[in-house]
Amino acid sequence: MVKIKPEEVKLLSSYIYKVSGISIDASKAYLLETRLGKLVEESGCRTFTEFYQKIQSSMDKHLDKKIINAITTNETLFFRDTSPFDLLRHKIMPDLIDSRSGKVSQPGFPRLKIWSSACSTGQEIYSIAIVIKELLGNNPTHKITLMGTDLSDAAIAQASSGVYNQFEIERGLAREKLQRYFTPSGTSWKIKDEIRAMATFKHMNLMRPFMGLGKFDIIFCRNVAIYFTLEDRKKLFNKIADVLEPDGYLLVGSTESLTGVCPRFIPKRHLRSIYYQLN
Numbered sequence: 001m002v003k004i005k006p007e008e009v010k011l012l013s014s015y016i017y018k019v020s021g022i023s024i025d026a027s028k029a030y031l032l033e034t035r036l037g038k039l040v041e042e043s044g045c046r047t048f049t050e051f052y053q054k055i056q057s058s059m060d061k062h063l064d065k066k067i068i069n070a071i072t073t074n075e076t077l078f079f080r081d082t083s084p085f086d087l088l089r090h091k092i093m094p095d096l097i098d099s100r101s102g103k104v105s106q107p108g109f110p111r112l113k114i115w116s117s118a119c120s121t122g123q124e125i126y127s128i129a130i131v132i133k134e135l136l137g138n139n140p141t142h143k144i145t146l147m148g149t150d151l152s153d154a155a156i157a158q159a160s161s162g163v164y165n166q167f168e169i170e171r172g173l174a175r176e177k178l179q180r181y182f183t184p185s186g187t188s189w190k191i192k193d194e195i196r197a198m199a200t201f202k203h204m205n206l207m208r209p210f211m212g213l214g215k216f217d218i219i220f221c222r223n224v225a226i227y228f229t230l231e232d233r234k235k236l237f238n239k240i241a242d243v244l245e246p247d248g249y250l251l252v253g254s255t256e257s258l259t260g261v262c263p264r265f266i267p268k269r270h271l272r273s274i275y276y277q278l279n
Contacts, residue, residue, distance in 0.1 A: 001037040004029055008048035012036065015055060020068055020151055021207030022227045035070045039063075069154040073227075076120040077171035079127045084220070084251045087273040089131050092249050096217055097142070099247060111143040112217045117206060117240070118224035119148030122159025122199075123172070126191055128220070129198040130181055149204035160201045162191035206236055215245050223253040230261070237262035241278060250276040 004012075012032050013024040024031060036051070043063070045051040055063060079085050096112055116125040125148040136142050150156050158164075165188045169178060182189040206224070219240055225233045241264040244250060250265060252258065258265045258276055265276040 001033065002040045002046070002048065004033040004048045008032075008052065011052045012048060015052065016067070016071055019064055020071070020205065021232055022071065023229045023232070024071075031071075036067065039066055039070060065153050069152045072120075072150075072152045072155065074120045074152065074155050075223075076123045077168075078123045078173040078177075080124065080172060080222075081254050083254065083273045084222070085127055085131050087251070087270060087275060088128065088218070089135055091270045091273075092218060092275070093132065093135055096247075096249075100217075111145070113145045113214065114147070114218040115213075115216045115220065115243075116146070116148040117204075117219060117221045119150050119155075119159055119201065120152075121155045121164075121168070122148060122162065122191075122201070123164075123168070124148075124220060124222070125159070125199050125201075126162070126181075126195060127172075129195045130177060132198070133181075133195060144198065146199040148199055148201045149206075150201075151203070151205055153203055156201050156203055159199075162196045163188050164191075165189075206239075207232065210239050210243055213243050215248075216243055217245050217248045219244055219248065219250050221250065221252055223256070226253065226256060233261050238264065241265065244278060246278055248277070252276065 006026065006029070009024075009026055009029045009032060013026075016022055016024060032048075036048070040048060040051045043051060043054055045054060055067070093112075100112065114128060116128065119125045125146055129146055132144055132146075136144070148156075148159055150159070163185055164182075169182070169189050178189065181192050181195050183192060184190075207228075221236075221240060225236055228236065237258060240250060241262060258267065264279055266279045267274050267276055269275075
């Protein structure tokens with residue numbers, strides 16, 4: 001494999017930050033080497049410097065996409081950390097349905113919008129959809145809209161297809177949920193249409209302006225801001241605050257905190273879980 005030099009780490013890190021907002025410091029040279037090494041070789045380059053020069057001179061945006069797909073973590077699993085989904089089932093959804101039912105023109109006809117802002121290959125948003133399905137069933141008086149976004153086109157493509165291999169399925173998904181919500185597809189498993197139809201997916205760079213999103217009742221932004229600088233985290237959560245309903249809920253990763261990041265949010269606790277609402 002092609003080895004990366006310290007000066008090349010600086011070049012590639014600067015480029016990746018520019019196109020994705022992901023901050024990679026010198027201590028993570030191994031990450032660039034392992035994830036981009038194959039692309040360097042495939043492009044016919046002998047060094048990372050040659051590869052960087054090719055990126056800079058190339059008009060081929062497919063190369064940009066390949067780099068983003070390679071560098072984004074996409075570490076995910078069904079019902080990751082469990083607590084956010086328990087919180088969704090037992091606290092957030094019941095509270096929002098109760099509050100919305102009394103405010104709409106047709107009582108008992110609440111509409112809720114949920115955004116998985118870094119949905120990766122879709123396990124998070126389908127976990128959300130399964131919780132909602134189990135909570136509400138086929139009740140036609142509830143209009144729930146789910147949107148998943150991610151920086152990686154490859155991740156969005158898999159999320160949209162809803163097809164997972166055996167390894168991906170076994171990570172966090174109980175056997176009874178597999179049998180109830182998936183169907184065999186060759187050696188893989190495909191999410192059933194009733195769950196797939198609940199979600200839409202789109203490519204989105206969280207570092208860019210949020211355009212035409214409207215307001216959301218629930219936003220999941222878990223385990224993505226940890227890859228941003230503090231200044232960029234501040235910008236991100238301020239933009240999220242702008243698109244969250246006044247009584248909406250924000251859920252971040254279990255190791256993340258908005259203390260010192262965005263004073264517009266205040267942390268609240270339910271049982272063993274932390275969630276955020278607007279101040």
